[in-house]
Structures are given as structure tokens and as C-alpha cells.
Amino acid sequence: MLLEVHDLRVSYHTDEGTVKAVDSVTLSLGRRETLAIVGESGSGKSTLALSIIGLLPKTARVDGSIRFLNKELTSLREEEFRRLRGDRITIVFQEPMTALNPVFTIGKFMRDIYLTHRGGTEKDALSLAREWLGKVKVPGPEKVLSSYPHELSGGMRQRVLIASSLMLEPDLVIMDEPTSALDVSVQAQILRLIAELKSQVEASFIFITHNLGVAAAVGDRVAVMYAGKIVEMASKEEIFSNPMHPYTQGLLRAVPKVSGGEVEPIPGSVPSLVNPPSGCRFHPRCPLADERCAEEEPALMEVGSGHWVACHRVSGSGRW
Amino acid sequence: MSDLARYVIRRIILAIPTLLGVSVIVFLMIHMLPGDPAQLLAPPEATIQEVEMIRRRLGLDKPLWEQYLIFMSNALKGEFGKSLFTGHTVSELLWPAYLNTLTLSVLAMGFGLVIGVLMGIYAALRPNTVRDQAVTSLSLLGISMPVFWLGLILIEIFSVWLRLLPSGGSGTFKHLILPSLTLGLVGAAYVGRATRASMLEVLSQEYIRTARAYGLPDRLVIYVYALRNALIPVVTVAGLIFGYMMAGAVLTETVFSFPGLGRLIVNAIFARDYPIVQAGILVVATTFVVINTAVDILYAFINPRIRLR
Amino acid sequence: MLVELDPSTKKTLRKALRNRNIRVGGIIVATFVLMGLLAPFIAPYDPTKGNLRDSLLPPCSKYPFGTDFAGRDILSRVIWGARTSLIVSTVSVFIAVIAGVLVGGLSAYVGGWIDEVVTRIVDVMLSFPDILLALFVAAIVGPGLENVIVAVALYNFPQFVRIMRGSALQAKEMEFVEAARAIGESNASIFARYLLPNSLAPIVVHATLRTAASILTAAGLSFLGLGVQPPIPEWGQMMSDARTYLVTAPHVWIFPGIALFITVLGFNLLGDGLNDVLNPKMEV
Amino acid sequence: MLLVVEDLVKHYISGGFLRKKEVVRAVDGISFSVNAGETLGLVGESGSGKTTVGKTVLRLIEPTSGRILFDGRDVTAVKDIRPLRKEMQIVYQDPMSSMNPRMRIADIVGRPLQIHGMVSSRRERDEMVRRLLERVGLSGDHLYRYPHEFSGGQRQRIAIARALAPEPKFIVLDEPTSALDVSVQAQILKLLKSLQEERGIAYLFISHDLAVVRNISHRVAVMYAGKIVEMASVEEIFGNPMHPYTKGLLASVLEPSPNAKAPDEILPGEPPDPRNPPSGCRFHPRCPLADERCAEEEPALMEVGSGHWVACHKV
Amino acid sequence: APKPTPVERKVLKVAMGTDIVTLDPHDVPDNPSIYVIDNIYEGLVEYDDKLNIKPVLAERWEISPDGKVYTFYLRKGVKFQDGTPFNAEAVKANFDRLFNNKELANRNRLVPFIDKVEVVDEYTVRIILKEPVATFLNLLCHPAGMMISPKAIKEGVDLKHNPVGTGPYKLKEWKPNTYIELEPNPNYWGGTPKLAGIKFLVVPEDEARVQMVESGDADVAIRVPAIDVQRLKQNPDLNVNVTRTIRIVYIGANMRSPRLQDKRVRQAISLAIDRDAIVEKILHGVGRPAKSVIAEELIGFYDTGKLKYDLEKAKQLIKEAGAEGLELNLWTPKGRYPGDYEAAQAIAQYLEAIGLKIKLRVWEWGSYVAELLKKPEDASPERDLFLIGWAPSTGEYIGVFRPLFLSESIPKFNLWFYSNPKVDELIKKAEHAPRDKIVDYTKQIQEILLDDLPAIPIYNPGDVVVYKKDIKSLYYIPTEVILTKYAYFGSGG
């Protein structure tokens, strides 16, 4: 396994109280595998991503274990972690508008990454950058290298970031909603591009999104998060053909489809993570909830091969 | 035309109406004074004929706009008439004093910038820690400090107790130390606050997180990626502070009896030597506008996005 | 008062009370305000009358801060000086805020050439840095308490115009202003109900900080002899008077300096604290 | 017909003294109509001019040219638009920024009632606000709270209550669900539909999400770079898309299904810069079918079937 | 005592408080300019430091028995700094300038008294007065009597900036507000000057001037604050010269103010002021309480004994005059005279102590003078009491009585608008009285003035000059002039 996250808990200290943003998450990722994580806003997706790459703000507290390339990341020295970042693990953020430094050119950014991790000459750096800009289908890589971020469109910037994240051939690429800020047609292009690149590189991907359709399009496996927890995780085929958790099911029914059909909302709203509901966090919105759900927290259990669900009302033997 | 050139020209042209406004106000000053300007400009014992002569000589009998044009064309040549009392031309008095003040301000500014920026970064790197609080408190003390009081204290320490530095006068570098230290400390406080605030702001930006996410070392992230962005508001503050120093030097110059522009203006106010007051104020305000324009232009070099404005 | 505070005001208040800057600054400012208000009752002596025979006494039990050249009790003068400083600064800032909010707010809201003209005038006024504008006014109208107030107010005025204009422009761009138009609000109502309340936080913060700065400017003018006239006790003036006794009688300038410094510090702390509470993110 | 828009144009002109002069052709001559009680969905990618259309129709933005008839009255010509405001309302994408953060809910929702003289006392107003809140699914006890004390979905309900307050005939819904979570989005969509049924309000529903538009609209107009390129009933648009852009968009949409995969690239390139739109058919640089004529001549929106309008030389 | 020996020809650096105004001796209004001018120009006669008259460009003179004709025998071989010879024609040319040029500030020092000036021969000149003036030679000591090169006068040289005199030093450079530097006049008739030059440094801050002599940055500091005297006296390297002046600082009383019509109020004011305390606490002992309207050094001084501190009497007078609670304005300049502003505040306190209400106003000097010089009808109705000083730059009594108390001097220097025919008559008599009869008249004048009290004399400020011990022959003339032209660096003595 490339990455093993075990019983990860991340909380933020705020004026309002402690936000349990990620609560007891366990997952693993093999080489060349893509895990899509879906969840509504505030469910802890970004927090999970940031804790893997070690960029949580100082107000965050991390418990549990993250093993990557046989290193325990939670106790890694900062300097060593820094060398991993950008080299072995990379990340692409959601907002291509703000993720690039406005006062420097794209070339400088990509060159700095190369020189930091590989040393070598400026020329090598730039020629690699150029090559990768070509691979992400940026028209006129040479010109882009000497452009400032504001001179590029959102789609172009996201391509630049993708090139930067793949340039040093990392083992793990985290993409945190890389297409959410883009137009549908551009999103389609980027997803297409990612799909193509996946076949060319050795990396594994964690692909975070709130869009079930996107998750379905890119993920080998899909994990569904709700209120800081993974409530269901399975292969793409399994999860969309046989969703077991009431939340996953509700979600699928709530999404409008171009193919038509009525939507069915999930009642209520996402709970506060300062004072999450007792027991199963979904129980106040769950049509199936009973007393036990309000009291006892369900564990994530494997109910079929590779299909994990955290729900009292689902068991290995069957489902509602 | 490139965006940059367009921006620079635009900035420069935009400064012109401001400068014109400044000159009109300064020009109107003697007309705003209660009473007849010619009478005011005449020595107290002047006879009616003498007052009339002065009126004619200074062109005060001409229509206002014509007077203004004369005033402006002279001002552009650097001529501001004569002191009413000493018979020196105003420029003879003005430029050496201006040079002194400029020297003082530049020195103080240099000092304030270096200390302030370092302090600000130092604090911003560890927000809400003891060292941040120390810097924040110090700079708050600095901006609360009456500059003339600070001057007196420095005199008490360095001139009276330690007898190291002269308490006043001018001429040698020694004479510049205390006044520029006084101004510079206050300047450093302002710059420090601005740097800290803007550095904190910048450090919380996405692109800094991106830089970190790609493993770039702290030195690079802070002193190149962050600082370049953080400098923009600092430069603004620095421009304002420089103006403040030019003007605030009045107090410092008084405390240290430093023969600068501020003192010249204040003394001229006391002596009712209005041509000097006019010229002095015009020169400080013009410098201020020029500096702020320069700052605006500097922006565009620091941050390419601004060129588009 | 039995006014029921709404939860959000309560929350802001609670936040304010927890803020150390506000607490310390508030205590300082309150102390000096009380000092100014109660000066007639707490000052041990008449600040304008002294016994020449007792001139320039160093601090002693009779005169805790010593006496000045005219034998006046410095402690009493420092206490009364609080009143002068507070009057000058608050009145001038108040005038500037009212005028600045109206002019800046309307200018931003009306826009067009009026806004352009106002902006230009403000730019011109702001080209006279700091104390220079006050000097300019002093040169024209001469020294004196009222004139200092006018001078300082005139200096503060364009700043408030600019701040108000800026935040009104920002607020104007906010969708809720358009939303207000969409439900049919009138212009006056939009200005009063939407723009103004949402522009006040930076004004309040800046007014506090400007009060601090105005105390300094007024004291500076007095220090130069262009400010408040004796025998009205004023700190800057007291320090200016003391320059002759710089070495021989430092108590004459040290105490008013400390008072001035602490008062200004108090307002600055308060301003910083208010900024933390009212404008999180925005630092001046 | 409740609303008729004819040849609406909105150009934003910026620049000026030593600044690059720029003309943004945000909306460049579009016509459509909305019937009473009907929902017209307006889809398009970002920058295509959807919001501009919505706001111009309400005259929150002054149109550059064109005619807007609402209920027979010429919206662009009336002297005082304020009485008309009672009948046309808007709901924004971001409910938070569309509410005065310093007003309580009672005021936010109650102001339209006061402005249009629908209530005579404060008590009456509060009572009506309470009823409105309950109608949109909020507790009436929230009357005296501030907007920031609500979740995104709740805020959008408040915004809807505000729009409902003056009992309008027509509401522009500018991406009212884009900022919301899927589960909440479904709630709002359901609410909007039931309100329409109940009160016969017509909607102009603006969205970039084809699936959402499909869910709520009766008819759909597809915008591209300031133009309507295709307009038809929902069934037609989704069942029989004719314009290559509409087709491309539909192919870009991802559905959560077990055998989903990354879409084949249908639409290359990016939406054009409205400051500098392509000649001829604005879509031609991205169009798989484009030929010379497309680059030169602008296609007109023509009715190709009953109620199905397309602007394409190739159709 | 062994005669001091010159050690070195160095530049003498003098720190003074303000820049000079002009280098034209006939037009000079201020003391600092005179300090400089004195080195460049010479008159026929001059004062020594005891106000005795000594010959300079005139070697000797004769006065006719009727006191109207003065014959001066001029020094031979004197050349102006532009090479023009000094002779009787030159003297006449200077007086002609005074006669003809009405704009010269100082012409009235001499012109009103002179009938004509006659050249007798090349080195003899005769001045004929309209009426005898006992102190005419004193008047000639004023810079108005200094001799400017006739060539320069004729050619219309800008004498304000380009002085041409006969004195031991000539102008090298005048850098406004910074310094004025003089260099030796190699052709000086009295031999090569003993200094390599004189540099007057403009150092406005009192403390700074003191520091500069202490640190050696200057050799002489003028107008040293009195408060530093004690400390500086401890310094073995310095001479601290506490000098007397002939300046009297008055509280002027506007005789036309309705509030000051009652003589008893003015007398009460005078009695309420503790002059000794002011001298001790404000002047720090540098100065003397005023005894009369003129200084003790002047001819014609008479002590009436009326200026004393008597609180009880003052209160009683106020009561008699029914002036309890009377509101009076008290105006003062600041920094014009030693202790002016401080004294005014102290005086305000004293006057409040006898039940008057005082409204103090501090003026800046320019507007103060402008206000005070206004005609009575234009004068501010608020003018009651005002602090003002006067030192007769001619160094004699006429220079006080004539401008300050003669009715004719309204509205010039008679700032109190005092008009008393009796006093007018006595002043005129005193002016033309023979020397030994002067006091007869001035005594009466002083008796009247100290009873009427249009100007209440307060104090006679001293002046403090601090200079290096090795400077010799630096003189202070009580007309508030520091005379540097004879100074040299020497040891011993």
C-alpha cells in the first residue's frame, strides 16, 4: 500500500469550540489507484487532504496515523516532510485564481519547484516545465512560462497546476476539487486530461469532489464522507449500482439528472461539527434511524468485498 | 503602448490636477487671511503709499487669475519672491532648508524602513506569540509617542547624561543622528505595523499555501513569495510616512533646532513672512504628491496586475 | 438600561470585552476622560494660579509632580490638560466624522462628476501631510483653542471622506444594495438603511485612531506655540514651556509627556481592539 | 405573455482617460418571452451574460438597447420603476451577500411589505413575515435573528421569502442553488416548484447546471457569449438538441452512474472573451461543424420546429 | 598682571539665536544684525562697555558753547573696504543718504536734530544742530551714524547684502539662516585684525547654543538662558558674563481703555507685582527689578521709590476704585524678551490675587507689533495691558522719553496712547538742557510717569554671554550689543 490512513482524527480549535473536522477516518490507497472522495461542503474532505500533505493550519490537532512510503507522516520532521511535498506528494487546489502567486511568472514557480527538489540548472528546469506544459495541452508553453497568472484563464491555470504537480513524477497526487470553479465544458476537458495523464504516470490519485458525477467519472474507488466521517467506501461500480448507506442513497436521489426525473431532498441540513449529533451523525436526517442510531456510533465495516459501510441498519448479510 | 507605460503615464498625469489644486490653495492663502494682503505683506510701519507700492509690485492689483498665473509661472521657475523681512529671495532660504529636511527624512526613512520591515516580518512569522506581542506593543508605543517628547528624552539621554551627541544644530553627520533617530523610530513603528499586517494577510493567501504545498523552503516562501506581495501596502505606508516625516519634521526640527524646512515655515508663520510660508508649504505638499505618485508607479513594478488599472 | 440587546450585539460586546487591547485601552481612556471631567474636583490646586516663589520645585510631597516656572502645580495642570486634549481631539474628530461621513457617503452613492470632484478635492487636501495642514490653518487664523479644533478637524475631514467613500463604494457593490433596489427601496432609504450602517465599523475604528493622532497633532501645534494659548493647561504647551528647563528641571516636561503618551496609547489600543472586533481581517 | 424581451443589448463600456477602452458585449441582442406561471431556464457557461439578462429585465441594470415589456408595460420606458418592483423580484446566487448583514430577518423580509404599503403596522408586518417564513419552511421564531445566524440553505429560503413578500408575478432566480449542497439544493428546487404551483409565479431560472435546469424548467434558452443559441421546451432541448454547443454541453455533463467515465472531449477551447468575441457565429472556433460561412456570417435565431429555435448555419 | 599674549589667529565662532536681517547700518532694526555690522562699519564715535564715548573715525571733536555746532577732526589714512578714502566728503555723503532716503529705518535717530552738515576741509566736518542736544554724541554711537563707502552709496550697491565699511572685518559669506562669515580687512587702519575671521552661527535653540560652547563647536554663545548660569559657572573653561542692559520691560496700559481710566487701578497693578520674585524666579537673577521707566545706567535716571510690592495697598486701591472683579486683557509676546511670556503669566497670577480677572493672550511677534502700532482709533478694543520692552539703541534717555511718552509719538511708539502736555513740555526741555540740568527735568518726568503709569516698568533684564576663557577683549555694551571686533584668542590675563 502506498498510503495507509488509520483512525485519523483532526480537530480545529476555534472561538466557538473544537471542530471535529475529520473523525476516525481509515482508508488505504494502492499504487496507480484513484480514490474519489465525495461529500457535501464541510464534511472534512479538504481537512483530510491537508493532513496527508501536512499543511494543516497551526490551530489543527491531528491524532491517528498516516503512513506513506513506509514513513509515519504524523510524526515526520518538518524539514523531511517539506522534501516530500512537491516531490513525492503533490496537491492541486480548487481555486486556480488564487493558488498562483500574482507577482511571479509561471516559469519562476515551476522552476523553483524543480530547483528545490532536484537541484540542477535553470535550463533543465525550464525544459522540463515546458515539456509538462505541453503534456497538459497548454497552447504555447513558452509564452505561458513567461506569463503572470492573471494573464491566463481559469482552465489554463488549472492545467499549469496539474503540470506542476506531475512534473516531478510524484507517488501521490491529491486533487481538491480541481474542477469545481470551472465551466462544465472546461471541467470536461480537465477530467479528460486527468484520465489521459493517469495512464501515463505512476502516481496514485486522491480526487476530492462534491459532485457525484465527477467522482464517478474519475474514481476507481469512491469514499463518501459525511460530517467528518467516511460513511461508505467501495469501488465505483459497486457504490453507484449498490449504494448501501442511507446518506449515499439520499444523495443519489437528491441529485438532479439531465436524463430527467424528480429529485428527492434529504431533509434537514449538515450538522455542526462542534456539537455533532450523538451516535450516527446522520441519524437526525436519516429515514431509517432508530434509537440505537442516536446512541451508538456505527463503525465502518466491510459488508461485501471492498464495500465498506458505517450504518447500523446495514449488515454484512443484507441491507434495507 | 504597453500596459506599464500606459499606467505610468496615467499616474503622472493624474498627479497634475492634484498639484494644481495644491498650488491654488497655497496661492489663495494670503487672500484667505483676514485683511488686505498688501497691508499684511507690508512692514507694520509702512505708509499708505508704501502699501500701494507693495500691492503693485506683488501684482495684487491684478485680477485673481492673472495673479495665480504669475505665481505659478514663478513657482515653476523655482522663484517665490522675496522674504518680507530679510530681503533674501525665498529660494535662497528655501532650498538649503529643504535639502536639510530631505536629508533628515531620507535618513529617518531608511532607518524606519529597515527596522520596521524586519520587525514586521519577525512578528508576522509567529503571530500571537510573545515575540509578536512584543513587536506589536513596541510599534504601538512608537505610534503613540509624541515625537517631540521622544526627542526631548533622547536629548536627555544622549546629550545631557551621556554627552555623546549634540542636542541641536546642524552641519555634521553627528547632528543628524538624534533627529533622524527620533523620526525614524516613529516611522519604524508605522512601517512595522503595516508590514506585520500585510505579511499576515499575505501569509494566509492560497498561493503561499501552494508554495508550501510544493515543498518550497521557508526562506524562499517568506522572503520572495510572500514579501514581494506584502511590500505593496508597506510601500503605500512608506510613502505616506515619508510625507509625514517631511511635515512632522517641523516638531523634530524644533526640538533639535535643526535648520530644516519645517522650522523655516514655523518661524515664517510667526514672523508673518507669507512668501516663505507659501513656498514652504507648496514644496512639502508637492514633494508629498510626487512621492505618492512614485509609490503608485512602484506598485506596478512590484505587482504586474496593477498595471491593468 | 433595560434595553434588550440582540444576540449579535451581545456577541460583539462579549468579544470586545474579551479583547485585551480594548480592555487596557478602554481603562486608560476612561481614566483620562474621568480625569478631564472631574478635573475641578480632583486637581489639588488651581492649574492657572501658582505662587511664583514656589517656581520650578522638583516633585515633593506638596507638589507630587513639582511646579512649573510660574509656581503652578504640574499635577493639577496635567489633570486639567486631559480636559483640553480630550476636548480638542474629540470635538475635531466629531466634526470631521460627521462632515466626512456625509460628504464621503453621498459622493460615493451619487457618483458621477460630483464624486470625481470630491475625490480630487480630498486628494488635494490629503496632499498636505499631517501637521502641515494644521500649520497652514494656524498660519491663516492664528493660534487658539477653537482654531486648533478647526485646524485638526480640517485635517481629519478628508480622511473620513475617503474612508467613508471607500467603504460606501464597497457596500454599494455589495449585492444587498442591489437587492434593496430590487424590492423598491428609495435612494434615501438605501443610503440610510444599507450603506451607512455597513460603513460605520471602519469609521468607528478610524475615529478612535484619529482621536489619538489628533491629540498628538494638537499637542504638536501647541508645542510649536501655534496651538492652545496659556494659561489654559495643555500638555504640548507645557512641554514647550519646559524646553528652557530641559536640563535643570526635567520634571516640567516629563510628566505632561507621560500623560500625553499614555492617553494617545489608550486611544490607539482602543482603536486596534475595535478594529479586531469590528473589522476582522482589515488592519489599518 | 407576461414578459417579452426584444432584441436586448447590454454593453459594458469601461476604460477612459488613458485606460484601455473596453466594450464588454455581455448581452448582444437577444429576444425571448416568458408566460405567466411558466419557468424559463437560462443556461450558459460563466460570462455568457445570464445574470446580465436577468438584471436588465428587472432594470437593475440599464439596458443599452432593446425593449422589455412586462405585463404590457414597457419596463425600459417607465419613469418610476419602483411600483413595478412589486411585481418582479429576484433571488440571488449568494443569499448571504444579498442581505444586509445588519438587518434582522423581520426587516429583510418585511421591508418590501412596508415599501409597497402592504402593511399598516409593525405587528401586522411581523405577522405576515412569520407566515412567509413558515411557508418557505422556516420557523416563525427566527424573526429577530440576523442572516449570519442561518445556514446557507436557510438563508436562501429567507431570500425566497423576501422575493415572495410583495406577491410578485415574476421572479428572476439567478443560480439560486449553485452555492448549496446537493441535498439542500433539492429542497430548494422542490420549494420553488411548489410555490409556483400554488401562486402561479413565472420564473426566469438562471443556471449553469443543465441537470438543475432540466429539473425545474418548462422551456430552456441556451446562451453563449451574449447570444441565445438555442431555445425550446425542456423535452426538445434535452431530447433533441440541435445546436452543436447544446450538444457539447450535454455531453460534458457527468452523471453518477456505475459505468461513468471521463467524457470524451466534445467542446474544445474555452468560452470566448466577451470583450473580443469571435466574428460570425461566436461559437465557430470551438465548433466541430464550423466552416467559412460560420466565421463570417452571424446565424440568426430561427424557429426550426414548433417553439424550437436555433441559431446555427448548420441546422 | 601679565599681559595676555595672542596665541593663535583663529576664526571666532559666535552662536546667536536668530539670523540677521540686514547689513545696512542705516536701516538695521535688530540687535543680531548690529553684532555683525559693528565689525564691518565704524562711526565717528562709539560706546565702550560702560557707555562712555570714545573716538573712532573722528580723532577728536569740538562742541560750540551753545551746544549746536559739533566739529569733528577725522582720522587720516582710513580707507573703505572698496578702496575709497574716508574723508569729510564721505561723512557728508552718509548724512546726505540719511537726509534723502526716507525709507531708512534709522534716519530719525539723527535727522530730526540736524540742521546741516558742512565739509570744512578734507579731514574736518561740521554738524550743525537745530537745537542743542546734550546727548548728540551718544546718538552718533548708533549704527545710524556709521560710515558707508560713498562710492557704494552713489553706485546704488545693495547695501543690505554687500556692506562696504571701514571696519576690521568684511563680509565673506552670508548663508541665510545658517551663518554669516566675516574675514579680516587687510587694509584696516588699526592694523591687521587679530582674528582669522568671525563666523556668526545661527542657532535658534537656547540649549543648543550653550551646548555648542560647552563642546567647543562655538567660542561664544549669545543670549544664554539664565537658568544655565549656575551650572556653566562651574565650567573652568568658560567665562560666564552676566551683563546689564538698558532695556526695561513694561506692562503697558492702554490709556484709552475704558477699563483703565482710573489711575488707582494702574497703581494697584504696579503695587501687586512682586518684581523681586520675577527677577529671582523667572530671570533667575539675571536682571534687576525696574526702578523707573529708564534704566539706572542712563543719564537722567531717578529713583522715585514708587515701584514696590505692596499687596495690601494694591487691594485697597482696587477697592477704592471699585474695580473688584474687573476683567482685563493681558497680552504678551513670547521669546522676544528674556522671561516675557513667563513673566506675563506670573503677572496674571499676581493681578488675580488682588481681585482682577485676567485674560491672557500670547501673540506671535509679527502680529503683536502690527497690532500695537495701530492708530488709537484702529486699535483693538481689547487692548488693556500688554507686555513690551524698550531699550534705547542710542543708549541715552531721549531715546526713551521721546518715542515712548511724547504725545506726538502716538501712534508710533507711544503704544499706551499717553498724552500729557506737562510731560511733553518737560521732555522737550530735557532734550535741550545742558548736561548738568538734565536730571532736573527727567526727575519730574519720572515722578509724573510713575504716578500716571501708562507703562508700568517691571524689570530690567540682564543678558548672559558665555565664551571660552581664552577669548580676550570681548565686550558687551549695555545697549545689548556684543562687540567682537576687538576680540582675540590669548592665554593668561
Ligand SMILES: Nc1ncnc2c1ncn2[C@@H]1O[C@H](COP(=O)(O)OP(=O)(O)OP(=O)(O)O)[C@@H](O)[C@H]1O
Ligand atoms: N482552519 C480551520 N479552522 C477551523 N475550522 C476549520 C478550518 N478549516 C476547516 N474548518 C472546519 O472544518 C470542517 C471541515 O472543513 P473542510 O474544509 O475539511 O471541508 P470540505 O469537505 O473540504 O468542505 P468544502 O466542500 O466546503 O471544501 C468544516 O466545518 C470547517 O468549517
Ligand SMILES: Nc1ncnc2c1ncn2[C@@H]1O[C@H](COP(=O)(O)OP(=O)(O)OP(=O)(O)O)[C@@H](O)[C@H]1O
Ligand atoms: N458591471 C460590469 N462591468 C463590466 N463588465 C461586466 C459587468 N458585469 C458583468 N460584466 C461582464 O459581462 C459578461 C457577462 O456577465 P454576466 O455576469 O452576465 O455572466 P453570467 O452568465 O451570469 O456568468 P456567471 O455564470 O459567471 O454568473 C462577463 O464577461 C462579465 O465579466
Ligand SMILES: [Mg+2]
Ligand atoms: Mg474543501
Ligand SMILES: [Mg+2]
Ligand atoms: Mg451570473
